[in-house]
Amino acid sequence: MLAWNSRLTVIYFLVVSLSVISxxxxxxxxxxxxIFIVPVLIFGLIGKFKKSFHPLxxxxxxxxxxxxLGDILFSIPVEKxxxxxxxxxxxxxxxSCYGLLFYYSATIKKHTSQPxxxxxxxxxxxxxxxxxxxxxxxxxxxxxxxxxxxYAMIGSVTLxxxxxxRFFVPKASHIRVMIGVSCFYISDIITGFxxxxxxxxxxxxxxxxxxxxxxxxxxxxxxxxxxxxxxxxFEKYYSSLTNK
Numbered sequence: 001m002l003a004w005n006s007r008l009t010v011i012y013f014l015v016v017s018l019s020v021i022s023x024x025x026x027x028x029x030x031x032x033x034x035i036f037i038v039p040v041l042i043f044g045l046i047g048k049f050k051k052s053f054h055p056l057x058x059x060x061x062x063x064x065x066x067x068x069l070g071d072i073l074f075s076i077p078v079e080k081x082x083x084x085x086x087x088x089x090x091x092x093x094x095x096s097c098y099g100l101l102f103y104y105s106a107t108i109k110k111h112t113s114q115p116x117x118x119x120x121x122x123x124x125x126x127x128x129x130x131x132x133x134x135x136x137x138x139x140x141x142x143x144x145x146x147x148x149x150x151y152a153m154i155g156s157v158t159l160x161x162x163x164x165x166r167f168f169v170p171k172a173s174h175i176r177v178m179i180g181v182s183c184f185y186i187s188d189i190i191t192g193f194x195x196x197x198x199x200x201x202x203x204x205x206x207x208x209x210x211x212x213x214x215x216x217x218x219x220x221x222x223x224x225x226x227x228x229x230x231x232x233x234f235e236k237y238y239s240s241l242t243n244k
Contacts (some may be wrong), residue, residue, distance in 0.1 A: 005044065009215075012040045016211040023204040035075055037211050038068040041218060054225045056105055060218060063097035066090050067214070080196055081143060088147040095154045098217070102161040102177070105224055106168040115167050123160050130156040130185075137192035144195055151188075159185065169224050176220030183213035 019033040042064050049057040073087035134152045141148040162181045166174045187209035194202045 005047075008040065008044045012037070012044075012211075012215065015040060016208065019211075020204045020208050023200050023207060026200060032075075034207060035068070035071050037207075038064055038071060038214065041214055042068065045218065048222065048225070052225060056101060056108070056221055056225060059097055059101040059104065060221060063094045063101060064214065064218075066094035066097060070094065074197070084195060085144060085147055088144060088151055092147070092151050092154055095151065095158050099154065099158040099161050101221065102158065102165055105221060106161070106165045108224075119167075123163050126159055126163060127156065130159065133189055137189055141192050141195055148192065155185070155188065170227070173220045173223035176216045176223065178220075180213045180216030180218075180220060183209045183216065187213065 015033065015037050019037060022033055042061065045057055045061050045064065048054075049061070067090075070087045070090040073083045073090060076083040130152070134149075134156075138145055138148055138152065159181055162177055165177060187206045190202055190206050190209070197203050
């Protein structure tokens with residue numbers, strides 16, 4: 001089994017807790033702790049890939065690496081406009097990788113039929129919720145509105161692809177991924193209200209939601225990874241993904 005290491009979980013949430021507390025207390029170097037959050041997950045994912053060689057894990061690693069780069073760029077205290085813009089671009093890349101991850105995770109097994117449109121109403125509802133929230137938040141992003149608009153568009157596709165997994169993956173996997181995606185979405189909305197990170201309580205809440213989002217998505221995908229076929233069949237599955 002590839003269940004997430006409990007020791008790694010403790011370390012991860014310890015770093016998250018220390019980061020959130022240091023932000024609330026106004027510690028001037030709180031950003032240093034913040035950039036150590038995602039590397040804990042990267043370390044764990046590398047260990048999982050060495051054990052399973054599952055084709056979904058590299059996409060998770062790439063998405064997480066782009067998110068880590070975005071964390072670093074958003075933490076740079078000088079030239080905030082420049083580095084925040086570049087940071088949003090790296091988060092766009094991370095969201096794109098997550099979208100591909102959710103798409104491939106729903107197609108890794110052969111399906112006999114697609115669900116009827118009548119069962120797609122949650123996606124329609126999600127689309128309108130994203131549209132309403134984007135109309136509300138995007139004007140508040142000021143000079144970052146173009147990059148934020150692109151991010152919102154990619155994020156909405158990623159959300160719908162995550163919802164689509166419910167037809168093709170274990171329920172436990174789908175629920176955890178959706179919790180993670182929802183945490184990401186809420187943290188993005190909050191970020192739109194404070195693009196320069198001036199409110200320490202909002203920053204702490206964003207850090208908490210963002211960290212939980214990463215953790216839950218990885219936990220959800222690893223539930224699916226536990227269903228990996230026999231090692232001798234790996235090449236067949238890997239080829240079916242890369243040739244699409």
